[in-house]
Amino acid sequence: MRTxxxxxxxxxxxxxxxxxxxxxxxxxxxxxxxxxxAYLYCYPSPSDGIPIGLKDLLAxxxxxxxxGSKILEGYHPPYDATCVRxxxxxxxxxxGKLNMDGFAMGSSNENSAYKRxxxxxxxxxxxxxxSGGSAAAVAAHLAPATLGSDTGGSIRQPAAFCGVTGLKxxxxxxxxxxxxxxxxxxxxxxxxTHDAWDAAILLGMISGHDPMDSTSANVPNEDFTKxxxxxxxxxxxxxxxEYFAQGLDPAVNAxxxxxxxxxxxxxxxxxxxxxxxxxxxxxxxxxVATAEASSNLAxxxxxxxxxxxxxxKDDSLIPMYKNTRASGFGPEVKRRxxxxxxxxxxxxxxxxxxxxxEVRTLIQRDFLDAFTKVDVIATPTSxxxxxxxxxxxxxxxxxxxxxxxxxxxNLAGLPGISIPCGMxxxxxxxxxxxxxxxxxxxxxxxxxxxQRLTDWHDLQPEGFKI
Amino acid sequence: MSVSLDEVKRIASLARLAISEEESLSLATELSKILxxxxxxxxxxTSNIPATxxxxxxxxxxxxxxxxxxxxxxxxxxQAPAAEDGCFIAPKIV
Numbered sequence: 001m002r003t004x005x006x007x008x009x010x011x012x013x014x015x016x017x018x019x020x021x022x023x024x025x026x027x028x029x030x031x032x033x034x035x036x037x038a039y040l041y042c043y044p045s046p047s048d049g050i051p052i053g054l055k056d057l058l059a060x061x062x063x064x065x066x067x068g069s070k071i072l073e074g075y076h077p078p079y080d081a082t083c084v085r086x087x088x089x090x091x092x093x094x095x096g097k098l099n100m101d102g103f104a105m106g107s108s109n110e111n112s113a114y115k116r117x118x119x120x121x122x123x124x125x126x127x128x129x130x131s132g133g134s135a136a137a138v139a140a141h142l143a144p145a146t147l148g149s150d151t152g153g154s155i156r157q158p159a160a161f162c163g164v165t166g167l168k169x170x171x172x173x174x175x176x177x178x179x180x181x182x183x184x185x186x187x188x189x190x191x192x193t194h195d196a197w198d199a200a201i202l203l204g205m206i207s208g209h210d211p212m213d214s215t216s217a218n219v220p221n222e223d224f225t226k227x228x229x230x231x232x233x234x235x236x237x238x239x240x241x242e243y244f245a246q247g248l249d250p251a252v253n254a255x256x257x258x259x260x261x262x263x264x265x266x267x268x269x270x271x272x273x274x275x276x277x278x279x280x281x282x283x284x285x286x287x288v289a290t291a292e293a294s295s296n297l298a299x300x301x302x303x304x305x306x307x308x309x310x311x312x313k314d315d316s317l318i319p320m321y322k323n324t325r326a327s328g329f330g331p332e333v334k335r336r337x338x339x340x341x342x343x344x345x346x347x348x349x350x351x352x353x354x355x356x357x358e359v360r361t362l363i364q365r366d367f368l369d370a371f372t373k374v375d376v377i378a379t380p381t382s383x384x385x386x387x388x389x390x391x392x393x394x395x396x397x398x399x400x401x402x403x404x405x406x407x408x409x410n411l412a413g414l415p416g417i418s419i420p421c422g423m424x425x426x427x428x429x430x431x432x433x434x435x436x437x438x439x440x441x442x443x444x445x446x447x448x449x450x451q452r453l454t455d456w457h458d459l460q461p462e463g464f465k466i
Numbered sequence: 467m468s469v470s471l472d473e474v475k476r477i478a479s480l481a482r483l484a485i486s487e488e489e490s491l492s493l494a495t496e497l498s499k500i501l502x503x504x505x506x507x508x509x510x511x512t513s514n515i516p517a518t519x520x521x522x523x524x525x526x527x528x529x530x531x532x533x534x535x536x537x538x539x540x541x542x543x544x545q546a547p548a549a550e551d552g553c554f555i556a557p558k559i560v
Contacts, residue, residue: 078541172522185520211529217522283504294481301482303556308547310557317557318482326484334483338493339500341481342469352504357517359507364518396496397503413521437521 049093053143059178071328081178099133128158153406160381160430171413172217175210196447200224227441233267238374255422294340381430
């Protein structure tokens with residue numbers, strides 16, 4: 001009983017009860033989470049539904065929500081995020097809240113204010129980030145599936161590093177109401193699962209128009225599993241040469257190319273394409289995302305919720321703001337607030353923020369042009385497999401560059417999925433597939449077809465097998 | 467492109483962040499490095515290219531001005547660092 005669909009089937013056949021499933025995962029967490037570090041909070045008595053885990057930036061009215069940061073330590077939201085409410089209405093149960101980089105800023109989970117998350121495949125390696133807890137929990141069977149959020153790769157990159165399936169939906173598909181905001185024009189909530197089938201199930205549960213989020217798209221919800229036919233005959237897959245250039249690890253390159261030939265043998269057609277503005281995506285992303293973050297995080301002011309620091313010599317309003325924010329935010333969050341404030345400030349706005357938004361248009365056009373010729377774009381999810389703790393944390397720019405293959409998707413608002421497609425030195429490799437806006441159906445179909453033909457998604461890390 | 471120490475302090479003040487001398491030094495180095503890297507986009511010709519602030523083709527919507535249940539005041543105030551008589555308490559401003 002590893003996947004949601006297998007659990008659902010088992011309950012239907014009365015092989016086990018939902019209560020037993022919940023207890024099974026609670027026992028797993030009790031036994032293994034000290035080593036993994038995936039959970040920041042566990043529900044003492046989850047309800048009797050199929051249980052999943054939630055990234056700790058989704059508001060839950062019955063559990064604390066820290067966003068991986070000290071500034072929200074002990075915060076109990078007075079309401080549920082829309083996706084949380086929808087899952088409750090569908091009878092799902094929650095095991096707990098999952099560790100993450102503070103405010104979802106990071107690619108290694110080393111920016112959690114609470115504890116580190118280890119990669120279950122090699123506990124000396126990072127699980128990726130920012131949804132590191134969400135990915136590690138699925139890989140180590142501490143939850144059958146989880147929700148994460150993805151602003152520049154935060155679902156797909158940890159999914160790749162931990163050998164699980166991670167789906168970032170089209171911007172606007174899933175309501176962001178109750179998601180602690182990082183960069184509002186880029187953030188999306190999505191599932192991390194064992195396979196594409198489960199991703200389709202969970203996506204169907206959390207999607208839909210929501211009047212509480214003015215950027216929620218008014219498109220009809222669908223049963224995404226109906227797309228999973230296993231058929232990729234004549235599916236046109238674009239392979240952008242800029243994603244297979246300098247900096248790509250040869251083992252990752254080989255595994256991704258091998259996975260593409262598997263899809264080709266199943267009838268898909270591969271096309272060499274070019275996305276000329278790819279090299280500028282990291283720069284554009286770190287200007288746009290930090291600008292939005294500096295504005296969003298202004299709400300943490302020590303007045304309405306969270307931490308207040310009045311220990312300074314001067315405890316009048318402005319010093320209280322400054323001291324509260326200085327002691328509540330971690331170094332990476334501060335760095336990004338500073339960078340965003342800089343690029344939005346008078347004198348720099350046109351050269352940085354506005355220029356970045358114009359180049360963002362060019363990046364989006366690269367995709368829309370490509371999608372006139374192909375149905376899916378396939379790339380590596382990350383240029384390398386999971387790296388070691390401390391390996392990139394000393395230099396922010398080196399860390400930012402590890403997001404190079406995932407961030408364009410967010411800038412263009414497109415859906416993207418990462419699925420396991422190989423192993424190198426005992427660590428998983430991810431294949432990313434990007435689709436047209438609101439065409440999650442096609443990338444899920446391609447991912448599912450691939451998983452019917454291969455067993456990379458079935459591999460389990462030593463020490464965490466069930 | 468390099469960000470001066472004074473610039474870092476000015477930005478920190480705009481962002482309402484108290485920073486130590488040591489933090490300003492490392493932020494000056496890090497921000498300079500990141501902005502140097504971002505400098506590459508200046509070379510791209512974007513004349514006649516509109517800015518994309520948002521990818522979806524949607525506009526702000528109106529809702530009916532109807533009374534609906536909202537969050538309970540006491541529950542909300544319970545999360546505040548300081549509250550009294552149904553209000554948030556902030557340091558004295560005037």
